[in-house]
Amino acid sequence: MKNSTVVFLSTKRNVAICFLAALFVTGCAKINDISTNLDAENFKEYFSPTKVKIVDSEKDLVGKYKLLGLVEGESCQEKAHHAAPNEIDARTEARGKAYKLGANAIIFSQCVMIDDDKAAKYCLASTVCYGRAYQVEQIK
Incomplete structure (x- = not known):
């Protein structure tokens, strides 16, 4: 012991x-000697999708509005153990792209799930959302 x-x-x-x-x-x-990516520009881009409101149809656009272009966003599952692709991430990416065009509203036309047979070479599966980006005077 x-x-x-x-x-x-x-x-x-x-x-x-x-x-x-x-x-x-x-x-x-x-x-x-710590190096970070913290600067004001990164914060603007990180929160930019929240500045683009999702609208159901053109009926909800009040006053003057202008179609700025078509955008798409993708959520990709690169490996089997990664999270499955989803519409939320795909829509967020599309909203970020719309913001870069100067939009403050987006109308999504559709989101599609693409399985491994049709997905890009780097994705096992993906979800892609398509939308129209608008610059709107007023939104309901």
Whole structure:
């Protein structure tokens, strides 16, 4: 019993020493050279889809409006263990593209699921949503 207690205490002491050594080494490391992608432009692009409202039909567009173009968004499942493609991600990508055109509204015409037989070479499956991007004076 005494030998197993000594071995246990010795092992516990070794772990504690290793932990403290690692903490000491990382505590003294120079961390001034951190590079991030945080800047105002990235935030504008990250939240841009939220500035494009999804509208059901042209009847909901009030006042002057202008069709800026057609956009599409894709949600891709690249590997079998990745999440399945979905309409939410595809619509969000399309809204981001509409924002880049200067739109503040989008009308989706359809979303289609493409299985592995028809998907692009890099996707096992994908969902693609198609829409029309509008610049609208007022939205209901």
